[in-house]
Amino acid sequence: MDEKHVPAISCLDDLIRQLHVVFQSDCINVEYVSALLAAYKSNPRDWKQYAIFDPHRYDTTRNS
Numbered sequence: 001m002d003e004k005h006v007p008a009i010s011c012l013d014d015l016i017r018q019l020h021v022v023f024q025s026d027c028i029n030v031e032y033v034s035a036l037l038a039a040y041k042s043n044p045r046d047w048k049q050y051a052i053f054d055p056h057r058y059d060t061t062r063n064s
Contacts, residue, residue: 003035012046015039 001022009015018036022028 001029001032003029003031006032006035006039009036009039009041011043012040 007014007018009018015036019033022033022036
């Protein structure tokens, strides 16, 4: 996989799928992984399912 030919990453799910493909191999191209991460433009909608907010109880809502 060549870091100059990175597929379009339009959402977090696309990024996750591509990373799964990359990490199936024992030989990882770190520059390609970096290019994949750079291609992803973070969107709050992608992360909403992982965020739990309670202004009164930080200790029970933090994601660990």
